[in-house]
Amino acid sequence: MRTGTDLELFRLTKRYGDTVAVRDLNHLIAAGTYVCLLGPSGCGKSSTLRMIAGHESVSEGAILLDKADISNLPPAGRGTAMMFQSYALFPHLSVRDNVAFSLKMKGVGKAQRHARADELLDLVDMGRYAARLPNQLSGGQQQRVALARALITEPRVLLLDEPLSALDPFLRIRMRTELKRLQRELGITFIHVTHGQDEALALADEVIVMNNAVIEQSGPPRELFNTPRTEFVARFLGGHNVVRQDGRALAIRSDRMQLSREGTEGIAASVFGIEYQGTTVQIILKTPADEELTVVLPERDFFSRPFEIGETANVAWSEADVHALEG
Amino acid sequence: MAKSSTKTSYWQAAPMALVFLLFFAVPLGVILIVSFWKYTQYSISPAFIFSNYTDIFSGCFTQLPSLCTTFSTYLQTLIFCAEVWALTLAIGFTIAYFLVFEVRTTTMQVVLALLCTIPFWTSNVIRMISWIPLLGRNGLINQGLQDVGLTSHPIEWLLYSHFSVLLAFVHLNTVFMIIPILNSMARIDKSLIEAAHDAGASAWQTLWNVLIPLCKPGIAIGSIFVITVVMGDYITIGIMGGQQIASVGKVIQVQTNFLQFPLAAANAVVLLATVLVLIWALSRLVDIRKEL
Numbered sequence: 001m002r003t004g005t006d007l008e009l010f011r012l013t014k015r016y017g018d019t020v021a022v023r024d025l026n027h028l029i030a031a032g033t034y035v036c037l038l039g040p041s042g043c044g045k046s047s048t049l050r051m052i053a054g055h056e057s058v059s060e061g062a063i064l065l066d067k068a069d070i071s072n073l074p075p076a077g078r079g080t081a082m083m084f085q086s087y088a089l090f091p092h093l094s095v096r097d098n099v100a101f102s103l104k105m106k107g108v109g110k111a112q113r114h115a116r117a118d119e120l121l122d123l124v125d126m127g128r129y130a131a132r133l134p135n136q137l138s139g140g141q142q143q144r145v146a147l148a149r150a151l152i153t154e155p156r157v158l159l160l161d162e163p164l165s166a167l168d169p170f171l172r173i174r175m176r177t178e179l180k181r182l183q184r185e186l187g188i189t190f191i192h193v194t195h196g197q198d199e200a201l202a203l204a205d206e207v208i209v210m211n212n213a214v215i216e217q218s219g220p221p222r223e224l225f226n227t228p229r230t231e232f233v234a235r236f237l238g239g240h241n242v243v244r245q246d247g248r249a250l251a252i253r254s255d256r257m258q259l260s261r262e263g264t265e266g267i268a269a270s271v272f273g274i275e276y277q278g279t280t281v282q283i284i285l286k287t288p289a290d291e292e293l294t295v296v297l298p299e300r301d302f303f304s305r306p307f308e309i310g311e312t313a314n315v316a317w318s319e320a321d322v323h324a325l326e327g
Numbered sequence: 328m329a330k331s332s333t334k335t336s337y338w339q340a341a342p343m344a345l346v347f348l349l350f351f352a353v354p355l356g357v358i359l360i361v362s363f364w365k366y367t368q369y370s371i372s373p374a375f376i377f378s379n380y381t382d383i384f385s386g387c388f389t390q391l392p393s394l395c396t397t398f399s400t401y402l403q404t405l406i407f408c409a410e411v412w413a414l415t416l417a418i419g420f421t422i423a424y425f426l427v428f429e430v431r432t433t434t435m436q437v438v439l440a441l442l443c444t445i446p447f448w449t450s451n452v453i454r455m456i457s458w459i460p461l462l463g464r465n466g467l468i469n470q471g472l473q474d475v476g477l478t479s480h481p482i483e484w485l486l487y488s489h490f491s492v493l494l495a496f497v498h499l500n501t502v503f504m505i506i507p508i509l510n511s512m513a514r515i516d517k518s519l520i521e522a523a524h525d526a527g528a529s530a531w532q533t534l535w536n537v538l539i540p541l542c543k544p545g546i547a548i549g550s551i552f553v554i555t556v557v558m559g560d561y562i563t564i565g566i567m568g569g570q571q572i573a574s575v576g577k578v579i580q581v582q583t584n585f586l587q588f589p590l591a592a593a594n595a596v597v598l599l600a601t602v603l604v605l606i607w608a609l610s611r612l613v614d615i616r617k618e619l
Binding site: 053054055074075076077081082084085086088089090091092101102104105106149150153 | 516518519521522523524525526527528529532536537540541
């Protein structure tokens with residue numbers, strides 16, 4: 001649904017001296033979507049986010065929110081709010097004062113801003129900790145406070161810079177669910193920068209994969225995963241084998257590969273590594289051409305006739321599972 | 328095991344403790360003891376009398392609100408102290424801010440910070456005296472002003488005045504403010520400034536609500552340095568004030584010149600108590616231990 005508050009990046013470019021961090025980005029982000037900017041470090045995803053936030057100047061192009069150019073507005077005047085990677089909570093202020101900070105800057109009275117801060121702290125389930133100082137909280141709790149602080153400005157777009165990277169894996173998955181729930185409830189746009197493909201696939205309505213300062217591909221996670229456009233996307237999202245055949249690059253999902261001892265079709269390869277992953281087993285094979293292939297088998301299938309390291313097996317796939325890549 | 332490791336740590340602390348005892352605790356104890364002794368024009372003898380203290384404050388409380396010599400000397404010193412504190416704080420904070428937030432490379436930061444300490448390569452007496460050719464009646468500034476035609480005759484208050492004392496104090500002590508504030512400020516996560524900006528804080532609001540509170544420990548440490556130095560000073564006030572301006576330190580110096588050691592000792596104890604009260608008040612405002 002197109003309401004008024006779409007975010008549009010138009011020919012957005014960021015230069016640092018001679019290096020181009022973001023090159024000629026054009027993209028429309030529909031209101032109320034959860035967008036993940038995915039890419040390796042140095043791909044320009046953070047610069048893009050910081051330009052949208054207003055913490056980095058735009059070299060060329062424009063950022064439009066609700067059809068108005070916001071690229072030259074101060075961060076607080078844009079209708080965006082940012083949640084920082086290290087949370088950037090003010091260490092000398094209590095949790096409540098941290099959340100109420102932007103209201104204090106606007107000159108809202110103490111009682112009123114504290115009441116509002118408490119509402120937001122309740123929203124992120126941190127009401128009990130309002131009087132604490134940030135360093136008395138765990139990483140996950142600090143993150144909730146940072147979230148409440150960003151949301152108190154009632155942004156139309158919330159920008160999250162690698163919000164889960166500082167958490168341990170268990171907490172990361174819990175906070176991930178929480179972020180998604182909040183986004184659904186608030187109905188605002190979330191733009192979440194990450195280098196973790198699992199995070200992006202799990203959370204996003206739309207994933208934007210960036211590499212070398214440009215967008216490689218964007219779309220719903222399932223579309224991206226099943227029809228990666230380039231070898232980079234296929235490899236970065238993982239779960240794919242990229243095979244070269246007749247000068248063309250092909251992507252085949254590792255869980256669609258077949259592995260057998262007897263078969264004659266496909267490629268003969270030696271088992272190089274076996275990783276048990278609970279519900280599945282991942283087998284890494286090396287072809288005679290020294291290419292690496294990964295096959296993912298359901299646990300039960302693997303252990304009914306387990307392979308050993310060093311053994312030779314036949315890797316095959318059906319033509320229907322082959323996806324041709326560009327370039 | 329635990330016992331021997333306790334012993335070891337005592338041994339490790341011993342050299343420092345010994346130095347501290349010999350050069351700080353013992354002299355301080357001697358001063359305290361001597362402050363109760365008797366003296367005449369030519370002799371000092373052990374005693375336990377309070378007259379040295381009562382002499383310092385004689386008539387001070389009865390003649391209030393007009394100030395006795397002791398009170399007016401203390402007031403004068405405290406005024407210097409407050410002025411120097413305010414100026415060094417303002418200048419020191421600004422320089423530290425510049426070094427931390429405006430200078431981009433660490434190398435440049437280190438180079439500029441070291442530059443601030445270059446004046447300390449010479450003794451502070453020389454640094455003071457070098458102001459004289461600049462500020463004197465026929466000094467560079469006065470001649471320059473007269474050549475340009477801004478004044479017809481030399482400005483008298485440039486040297487041997489309240490102004491010149493203040494100038495020298497600020498010149499000598501600003502670095503004591505810069506370093507601890509720099510230390511506090513360098514620890515501030517830059518993203519906090521961005522977060523404040525993101526929350527709509529103006530530059531001044533960020534300064535008052537984020538930077539200054541986070542620099543408080545550095546400000547307190549710098550303040551202790553500056554207050555202690557200025558409260559006890561007699562050299563700067565002597566040289567730059569042309570020996571015409573009174574200060575508590577100068578009173579003590581004059582008394583030692585006249586061999587009135589017990590009286591000087593009593594004055595020193597009163598001064599020490601005053602400085603300790605000031606520092607105690609400061610440490611109530613800030614938890615300095617957090618910074619160490």
